[in-house]
Amino acid sequence: xxxxxxxxxxxxxxxxxxxxxxxxxxxxxxxxxxxxxxxxxxxxxxxxxxxxxxxxxxxxxxxxxxxxxxxxxxxxxxxxxxxxxxxxxxxxxxxxxxxxxxxxxxxxxxxxxxxxxxxxxxxxxxxxxxxxxxxxxxxxxxxxxxxxxxxxxxxxxxxxxxxxxxxxxxxxxxxxxxxxxxxxxxxxxxxxxxxxxxxxxxxxxxxxxxxxxxxxxxxxxxxxxxxxxxxxxxxxxxxxxxxxxxxxxxxxxxxxxxxxxxxx
Amino acid sequence: xxxxxxxxxxxxxxxxxxxxxxxxxxxxxxxxxxxxxxxxxxxxxxxxxxxxxxxxxxxxxxxxxxxxxxxxxxxxxxxxxxxxxxxxxxxxxxxxxxxxxxxxxxxxxxxxxxxxxxxxxxxxxxxxxxxxxxxxxxxxxxxxxxxxxxxxxxxxxxxxxxxxxxxxxxxxxxxxxxxxxxxxxxxxxxxxxxxxxxxxxxxxxxxxxxxxxxxxxxxxxxxxxxxxxxxxxxxxxxxxxxxxxxxxxxxxxxxxxxxxxxxxxxxxxxxxxxxxxxxxxxxxxxxxxxxxxxxxxxxxxxxxxxxxxxxxxxxxxxxxxxxxxxxxxxxxxxxxxxxxxxxxxxxxxxxxxxxxxxxxxxxxxxxxxxxxxxxxxxxxxxxx
Numbered sequence: 001x002x003x004x005x006x007x008x009x010x011x012x013x014x015x016x017x018x019x020x021x022x023x024x025x026x027x028x029x030x031x032x033x034x035x036x037x038x039x040x041x042x043x044x045x046x047x048x049x050x051x052x053x054x055x056x057x058x059x060x061x062x063x064x065x066x067x068x069x070x071x072x073x074x075x076x077x078x079x080x081x082x083x084x085x086x087x088x089x090x091x092x093x094x095x096x097x098x099x100x101x102x103x104x105x106x107x108x109x110x111x112x113x114x115x116x117x118x119x120x121x122x123x124x125x126x127x128x129x130x131x132x133x134x135x136x137x138x139x140x141x142x143x144x145x146x147x148x149x150x151x152x153x154x155x156x157x158x159x160x161x162x163x164x165x166x167x168x169x170x171x172x173x174x175x176x177x178x179x180x181x182x183x184x185x186x187x188x189x190x191x192x193x194x195x196x197x198x199x200x201x202x203x204x205x206x207x208x209x210x211x212x213x214x215x216x217x218x219x220x221x222x223x224x225x226x227x228x229x230x231x232x233x234x235x236x237x238x239x240x241x242x243x244x245x246x247x248x249x250x251x252x253x254x255x256x257x258x259x260x261x262x263x264x
Numbered sequence: 265x266x267x268x269x270x271x272x273x274x275x276x277x278x279x280x281x282x283x284x285x286x287x288x289x290x291x292x293x294x295x296x297x298x299x300x301x302x303x304x305x306x307x308x309x310x311x312x313x314x315x316x317x318x319x320x321x322x323x324x325x326x327x328x329x330x331x332x333x334x335x336x337x338x339x340x341x342x343x344x345x346x347x348x349x350x351x352x353x354x355x356x357x358x359x360x361x362x363x364x365x366x367x368x369x370x371x372x373x374x375x376x377x378x379x380x381x382x383x384x385x386x387x388x389x390x391x392x393x394x395x396x397x398x399x400x401x402x403x404x405x406x407x408x409x410x411x412x413x414x415x416x417x418x419x420x421x422x423x424x425x426x427x428x429x430x431x432x433x434x435x436x437x438x439x440x441x442x443x444x445x446x447x448x449x450x451x452x453x454x455x456x457x458x459x460x461x462x463x464x465x466x467x468x469x470x471x472x473x474x475x476x477x478x479x480x481x482x483x484x485x486x487x488x489x490x491x492x493x494x495x496x497x498x499x500x501x502x503x504x505x506x507x508x509x510x511x512x513x514x515x516x517x518x519x520x521x522x523x524x525x526x527x528x529x530x531x532x533x534x535x536x537x538x539x540x541x542x543x544x545x546x547x548x549x550x551x552x553x554x555x556x557x558x559x560x561x562x563x564x565x566x567x568x569x570x571x572x573x574x575x576x577x578x579x580x581x582x583x584x585x586x587x588x589x590x591x592x593x594x595x596x597x598x599x600x601x602x603x604x605x606x607x608x609x610x611x612x613x614x615x616x617x618x619x620x621x622x623x624x625x626x627x628x629x630x631x632x633x634x635x636x637x638x639x640x641x642x643x644x645x646x647x648x
Contacts, residue, residue: 191313191314197275198272
């Protein structure tokens with residue numbers, strides 16, 4: 001089975017995010033970049049499907065050279081080879097542009113299953129997976145919490161959570177699956193895995209290498225434009241309710257909820 | 265000297281950091297209280313490949329150089345010290361004699377099993393009468409046919425209860441003593457006449473056990489001298505070379521702990537408010553933080569420098585002693601300041617500072633006391 005896992009690099013959720021002076025992007029100088037956590041679930045699931053059905057896992061990433069680190073991490077977890085799509089013309093592309101570039105790199109690989117995170121934790125759009133499926137003419141199941149690929153590698157059953165219930169969807173292969181938290185617990189890149197990853201193939205491709213027209217990508221080709229980024233409003237400080245005894249404190253709290261917060 | 269960290273080592277550091285945060289730190293206090301590392305954590309350590317760090321690739325290890333190894337210990341020491349000890353003793357002093365001086369047969373028999381973590385290794389030199397005076401060992405072997413018959417006692421042996429293989433220093437010629445009369449044996453758990461004695465109750469590092477080894481007419485096959493017959497009588501040299509490198513990894517462990525303590529202290533100094541402002545705004549707290557950071561920086565430089573010198577094939581006996589001495593004493597000064605900054609809270613078991621305070625105290629004693637390091641450094645200075 002030929003399995004693809006698509007990954008992106010995002011700022012570590014512990015990073016302090018600062019907005020640039022253009023107020024449309026973030027300052028990236030001190031950002032620590034990590035593999036998007038939802039993509040880690042995708043890589044882990046790809047490795048589990050491979051363990052069950054055999055085959056090969058190819059990791060496809062997109063972005064500047066630093067994305068190589070995240071691809072190497074996926075190779076250290078056990079993926080077989082990596083492809084980095086790296087081209088300055090991609091800078092500023094929207095989700096559709098990203099999906100087009102990924103489709104360009106994947107279309108000739110003859111894959112049976114594509115896995116990716118249900119969304120990137122940076123912009124939270126959650127549409128690259130479905131766009132990619134559309135461009136490749138494949139079915140997609142999004143926000144999947146449980147995946148079972150049939151032994152004969154011809155079909156899959158995917159479970160996703162919906163309000164108060166679980167939806168079980170069957171699909172033929174090839175298909176695109178987007179991974180939700182809970183799908184699995186990603187393994188660590190083991191130390192021997194890290195040493196072996198150094199020797200695994202990792203190709204870097206430009207848009208020209210993929211036969212794609214650079215004018216269809218980048219800031220100019222965006223269909224969605226970011227108008228402004230604003231920091232979330234500062235949180236009001238908490239308040240400690242005064243009172244000598246528990247009863248007094250409870251009474252005071254009830255009074256505040258009724259008179260000040262007006263929610264009782 | 266260039267301390268550029270290779271890409272793969274950075275990835276290893278990231279893995280260890282994650283492992284510490286997700287698996288080790290949440291149980292660090294429980295392990296301290298119960299005095300036991302859960303088996304599933306040891307299994308995770310095996311799966312991660314933590315037991316074969318310096319062992320060459322052909323014997324199933326990672327084959328990392330000393331610089332890579334100290335970086336791993338630095339990262340792994342940012343939690344309860346017993347986790348580092350669990351792998352460190354096996355990777356380091358326990359198995360190093362075998363891969364430095366062992367015969368090909370010995371390497372093939374022991375190293376792959378040690379590297380996979382199936383067998384842990386420990387190092388047995390210390391005896392009741394031979395601590396700092398290591399040459400004064402009394403455990404003695406006598407050759408009878410195809411076996412050495414060993415009698416005596418070792419004590420304070422780290423990880424004795426979980427180890428399978430013991431690199432053990434024994435007298436093979438009483439007259440010659442440390443000048444050609446000590447040999448390094450590979451002794452396996454289960455060899456006839458070999459048993460464990462008292463498991464000690466310690467002040468700190470309680471998740472790692474220290475016990476007595478008892479040899480009562482213990483029968484060890486003739487071929488179990490590290491390096492075979494030509495190495496009979498050269499065990500003391502093996503021991504000293506093993507300890508040289510061990511001193512760097514001890515330095516790295518002390519450094520990692522000190523870095524964690526500084527991080528906690530900076531955080532606390534920003535959060536804790538007294539007299540209407542964060543205590544970090546007071547000059548006396550600032551002075552403590554500045555001294556901690558400066559000493560940590562200096563320690564890191566000498567540790568990395570000595571590790572890189574060793575990787576270049578240089579003899580580092582003096583430097584290794586300096587690193588062990590300075591880094592461990594530095595960490596004790598840092599933990600003292602960290603406790604002071606945290607005040608009463610630092611003295612409570614709710615925070616791990618009191619644990620570090622007890623654990624780090626051992627670092628100035630084991631694998632060569634501070635006094636022995638000073639003696640070795642001075643001796644080396646005066647000889648030249």
